[in-house]
Amino acid sequence: MDNTVITDADSTPRLNHETRLHEDDHHSIKLWLRLLTCSSLIESRLRGALREEFDTTLPRFDFLAQLERVPEGLTMGELSRRLMVSGGNVSGIAAQLVGEGLVDRSPLPENRRTFMVKLTPKGRKAFSRMAQRHEQWVIGLLGLLEPGEVDQLMGLLDRVKQGLHQA
Amino acid sequence: MDNTVITDADSTPRLNHETRLHEDDHHSIKLWLRLLTCSSLIESRLRGALREEFDTTLPRFDFLAQLERVPEGLTMGELSRRLMVSGGNVSGIAAQLVGEGLVDRSPLPENRRTFMVKLTPKGRKAFSRMAQRHEQWVIGLLGLLEPGEVDQLMGLLDRVKQGLHQA
DNA sequence: TGGAAACATTTTAGGCCTAAAATGTTTCCA
């Protein structure tokens, strides 16, 4: 009873964040740990696939994805906000992608503090190849859900987001 | 239409992973990005709180949490599986926690390849102080949800997990 | 108009994390 581990239908022990819960732990904690487990698992599958198939990383992919839909480019600060990572981090990733020729970073004439970052043609091509595979992977990972479940889950996660924005 | 950003009720622009979606992007991708946004936001709140209040990190906290419910201790490999991180990572964090006196790592007499890792009394006390606050934070972050919503969300995330384990 | 404050970005120091190679131990079996 003390050391039991929740098991799947096939009774494979399920080892992950949730294993640390006591019987009486709070529902919110349990929910948070399940959320974390899901996104960690998906993230690690995607990271592995990007590495194997394109020799790149998820942060680089996300960076390119943000630029892809804004042809006029984004500033470093906007990228930082959209990617939800620190400015310092954006600086580092941008420098690498510039080095790889996928991204162009040029100072704004009207404000010498800011830089405008855009995809290069090469970057646009590379991203579109990756994005296609990426979508297939995600569909493969989440495809078990019925359309109705997807909608329900979207709605509930939106409620979670609402709560976070006001907390 | 091209550059619109989803807004909250108060019309604050919502800048995060989801901003990169085109109108016609696939539902699975949208769901994945929303999941990622939620867990990134929660994670970053908890990380900040742990740093400010206890000058520690989420990985260290998670490490201690796994040990807390298993008084006889865990091997490095078990910790790696439960925390869903690489063995090398567990080695590093364990070394730090041993240095801080929160954790004890001793070789197993019957198998000199493996180490048994346990909380020290100091580690147990430190963890229980942190865990109490941690639970309050999580409840604060997810508390907006009704109990019924929590149950629904748990069920749907479990479906996601099922899908991942077979994919 | 000159200097403080705000702003955008980069640098720094240090922790987290991974994959792959290396190390040491145990098991297995020809």
Place this chain on the structure above:
DNA sequence: TGGAAACATTTTAGGCCTAAAATGTTTCCA
């Protein structure tokens, strides 16, 4: 019984990430 294979862990090289300090630019206002 000796060596290959499996196993548990650590080391290595390198990318990601943060907070805080530093740098350079612009704005604001007394």
